[in-house]
Amino acid sequence: MLDDRDKVWIIDFDKCYQQDGEEWKQDNLERLKRSFFKEVERFGIHWQESDWDSLIEGYRETI
Numbered sequence: 001m002l003d004d005r006d007k008v009w010i011i012d013f014d015k016c017y018q019q020d021g022e023e024w025k026q027d028n029l030e031r032l033k034r035s036f037f038k039e040v041e042r043f044g045i046h047w048q049e050s051d052w053d054s055l056i057e058g059y060r061e062t063i
Contacts, residue, residue: 001045001047002045002046003043003045004044004045009039009045029056029059033052036051
């Protein structure tokens with residue numbers, strides 16, 4: 001991701017592990033959305049809620 005100063009931000013996957021079932025997927029998506037809101041406030045990243053719709057659409061196309 002890039003912020004308004006073209007600073008690159010990397011999403012950290014170091015706590016990744018495989019899980020069964022479906023509930024964890026929705027939980028992760030909700031946590032990611034909360035993180036986007038938090039980073040907008042903390043660092044002014046370029047993200048708005050309408051971007052979420054595009055992200056979810058792309059996500060759903062891959063599963």
